[in-house]
Every structure is written in C-alpha cells, then in structure tokens.
Amino acid sequence: MKARGIETHLGRKIVRFDADRVVTEGGEFAADLILFTPGLTGPAWIEATALPKSAGGFIASDEICRVIGFERTYVVGDGGSFPGPDWMPKQAHQADLQALAAVANVAAELEGRAPTHRFKPELICIVDTLDAGILVFRDQQRSFTLPPLGPLHTLKAMFEQRYISVYR
Template sequence: GLKDKDGTVRKADLVLYSPGITGPGWLEKTCIAVSPGGHVDVDQYGQVKGLKNVFAAGDCASHENPPPWVPHQAHMAQLRSQAVAKNMNAILNNKNPCTTYRYELSCILNMENDGMWMHMSSDGKPPFWNIFPRRSKKLVRVKNTFERLYLLYLRYF
C-alpha cells in the first residue's frame, strides 16, 4: 500500500511508479535530432543522429530500439555513459565506435516492512549473480545500504 504525508495508509493490490519523463524542452529549438519522446536521438553507440562525433548519454538521450520495459534511470544513464566514453575515446584514437550497452531495469521496491527485487536485462543475467532473494524483508535494508553506497560512489568517483 501507500502511506500519505499525513500518515493515512491506503491499501493497494499494486503500486505502479510511472514518472512522465521527457527530454529538455529547449531541445526542439536546436539542430540536434530529437526522438519521438523528446530526447536527444542517438544511435546504438550514443552518437547523436546526423551529427558526426557528437555523443549524448544519460537522461537527455533516447535509446535506439529499446525493449518496452527500458527505463530512464540513473543506473541506465551510468551504463550508457560508460559506453559513450569508450566510443568517444575510440574516435579520438581514429577508430570506429563499437561499444554498446546492456539494457537493464533493476530496483528494489520498498513495501514498508517487505521488499521485492524487480529485475530485467537484455542479456538475462540476474543482479549480483543472483545472491539476493526476489522477495524478503531484508531487501529493505539492502536497498538502503545500496543507495548510500551508490551516492558515495557518485560523489567521489
């Protein structure tokens, strides 16, 4: 269920988180290719379509031919940024970009005193070598710890 700010608990059979994410509004006024969703239109290597040696990654960029479940999440932005960095390095070394990224949706749903790991990936690999259960009260603690570590990683690395 859901707990409102005032503490009211609302029972629910399903809670679906679905933010309306679009690209930046100013993008339409530039020469940069725009996807139907309003994001920077890129190819499988993160190169902006129609602009040689220009790359985009992260929440501003689209995915080329993604599975329907692919999210615009920080984790996906990280995977895409790593691929784009390698492709930019290839260009700087007079090579063709060749690094793509795997699609992945991975999140722990915190349900007050219970947790459920929701995971899908383009290669079918489970998260963290499948060492965690799909549903457990302990996943709430795992999620909180992982979020703290991830924020430290983003801040210092």
Template sequence: DAGLQIDVVAPRPEFVYLPGMIWIPTGLRSGADLTLSLNSFFARQRVNFHAGRVTGVENGGRTVVTDKGKIENDGLIISSGGRFIKKLPGIEHAITPCEGIPAAEKIRDRLASMEDGGTIAFGFSSNPKEPSAMRGGPMFEFLFGIDRWLRKQGRRDRFELVFFTPAEKPGQRLGEKAVKGILSTMAKRDVKTYLGHKIKGFEADRVITEGAEFRADLIIFMPGMTGNKWFAESGLPLSEGGMLKANRYCQVEEQEKVYVAGDSGSYPGPGWMPKQAHMADLQAEAAAANLVGELNGDQPSATFKAELVCIIDSYDTGMMVYRTDKRNLVTPAFSGFHWAKRLFEWHYLREYRK
C-alpha cells in the same frame, strides 16, 4: 586521458539522489539526506564547473549556450534528463513526485495535514509518441510505501488508496510476472484500481478519465516525458517523442563527438527498455568511452546492455525485479531487499560524500 579537460554545466554543483525520494513522504529520508555538494568531488577529479542552465547548442554541438554565456568544446555528452508533459487540464492540482525534492516534501506535508484521513490517488501515463518515456516504477513505490507506513501508524482504515493509469497492465515493462505481482499486491492491500482508460484531466479534488471519475484529496501523478525545451531549436535529430535520437553507441545520430545518456535520449533496444537510473549509468559509461575514443581518432565501439534492475520498495520490504533479453526474474516481497536498497544508496553516494 590526462590531456582532457572536463567541464560540467549545471545550475548548482550538487547531486540529488532521486531514487531516495520515495522515502521522503514517510520520513525515512529528508531532502538534506539526498542532496550532496559536489565541490569536493569536482576538485578531486579536476572538473571545471560552470554554473548555469543550458538553453541550446550551436555549431553541431561544439558550442553550448547557457544563460550565463557560451562554452566551446571538442566533445559533448548531454545528460540533462527528461521533461514531464504537463498538458492535461488541471494538472496543476496533481503533484509530480519525480520533479524533485520539493515535490516529495509537498506530499509529506499534505499527508501530515490529513489527520482525519481521505482519498489518495496515485497514477502515471506515458508519452503516446514514445511509450518508453515514462516513470512507472516510482509510483508503485510511493503507493506501496505510503500504504505500509499508514498501516504501521494504525491509520490505514481512514484512507482510501486509488491507483489509475491508461495502461491495462501497469508495470508491463517489468514483465508479466511483475504485473501479476503488482496487481495482486494492490488487491491484497485494498487499493482500488482504474485501469485502461485515457486520462482526461484533474480538478482540485477529482480525477477524470474516459471510463470514470472519482474524488481525491491528494493526487500524485507522473505524466509521460519528452525532451528538454531547447532540443527543438538545437538542430540535433529528435525522435517522434521529442528525445535526442541515439544509436547503439549512445552517439546522437549523424553527429560528430556528440553523445547522450539517460532520459534525454531515445535509444535502439527492446520495447521494455526503461527510463531508469541504472540504464542511464550504463549509457553514460558507453558514451564516455566512445567520446574519448573519438577524440583519440578511433571509431565508437562501446555499447550498453539493455538491463532492467530494480527493487520495488514498500517502506520496510521490497520486491526485486530483473530483466534482460534472456531472463525475467521477480522475487516475492522480502524485508532484506528494502535494506539492500538502502545499502546500495550508501554505496552509491559514498564517493560523493568524501
């Protein structure tokens, strides 16, 4: 719509391709590879960029409050991501890789310093009040990728790799076939597992669960997610897990011209529906279409498909997982899927590199 003005609020005019962070610890990618300036893209798309951090909304979403001032709007899409729950005692001793490039680089540097080997612990948990608010898939990729990388270097025998999670069946959102494949791969790669026990906390060199505790020289852990801190004071409806409550149109419930896409929202759908970049893209498309419709006087009608698509990468190979309400496909590991994932990255980022 030529009559619309688009304003984007973010700390910096840049895009960080988070799916590629799994390759930073093993040197296949650097932070610079995955960080793209959006200045040229915004200029081409005639987008007005506002540098700042959002601290709240007022007037039912019509006013966005930032640390640099207030911005008025006629329609709002919130896509500010989730926030990791950092309440476990000693969690400062664990690295949460999906927090950003600095975290992935810290893993890289810690691995480089472990010349004599050691124990690396990989784990994740969910938000008990919103089980879908979790990041399990990347943890399998960090685990399998680092395992494969160490084997390529001829150093795997110096390391013990351990995987832990409160879930008895890790990866269950991917489907039963995927769970079997993941656990089978862990067994084949000599990964020790601690499954089904609540995590009590961490020490500098130790993981403590209700069922057992074990030492670790490097702890890589992804806690469950909740909503942004400012959500609580926004007046917008929240799910029990702290996310913005959305309907099937990605409209924040009972709000006019306020939408949400991605990890910030809690959406109706099957229990396996993931917090995943692909789902965020589908939700963003629906949110944008419905907001434009509302601004033109129409009722929201665009919905998003519940669809899980991912390649669980292992440094130079990968396993494809696809799930909808009607299908659940899991392929054997194949080097072609690794290259397909790298090709998708190139294709996805091409528009922003112009």
C-alpha cells in the same frame, strides 16, 4: 490489477481533476485521493537546437549512444532516446550503462579507433517498502520479480550510501 479487483482506465486522456473525481475522455470515476504522475518529455531547450528529436522530444541516439547525424557527440540518460526493447527503462542504472558505453566510444574516437561499444538494456530495481524490498530484474534473456524480502531493504540502503558517497 484485475486479480486484485482494481479497475483500470487505460489509453484515455485525462480531461480534468475535480476534488472528488477524475474525468477522462472515456468517462469519469470517483476518487478519495488523486496522485498524478505526468508522462516524461524531453528537455524544452532541445527545441532551440539542431539536435535530432524523437517523437517524445528526447535527443535521438543510435545504439552506441551517438547523437544521430552528429559527429563525436554522445547522449546518455533520461534526455536521450535509444534503440532497444520497449521495456528499456529511464533509470539511473540504465543511464550508468549508457555512460560507460559513451565514455568508451569517446575514448576510442580520441585514439583514432572506431566507436563500437554498445550498452546493455537492463532494468534492475529494488522497490523499497521501508520494511522490505522487492527486486525487479529484466534483461534480454530473463525477467523476474522476487517477493518482498527484509534484507533487500538493507541492501538498497547500503547501495545508496555507497553510490552517493562518491559524489559527497
């Protein structure tokens, strides 16, 4: 951001939005257009349950997607809080990997075996700019971002069609 001359205001709580400015606890700055993305919190209904909660209000899980302190109870996806690297995304791909581990563990338990399947922390994302796509990848070993490439836009569209067709 700095290299592109974009000023950042990090770690300061937003006090309010005015029509032409953003006011934070650490000062204010003018804005022509304000786009606000609220932070994620866990589902509100967890409050009324005995499920263990993380600091952010998500269902606390161990490394095999088992709800902490609950027998044969698993959580996957955005609603869970999982041990792992701090870059671990709340992403559909990550939810899929967690679901594979959880299903394998449920199957193991039903067959009387110990549940031992872990999920791989992995971020794969194609940022689609409509005329190109930017691949962002990260796992425990590698981290890279490719420049915008036309075929990646097409690839993302094909992947989406294939992925959604299962549900349609």
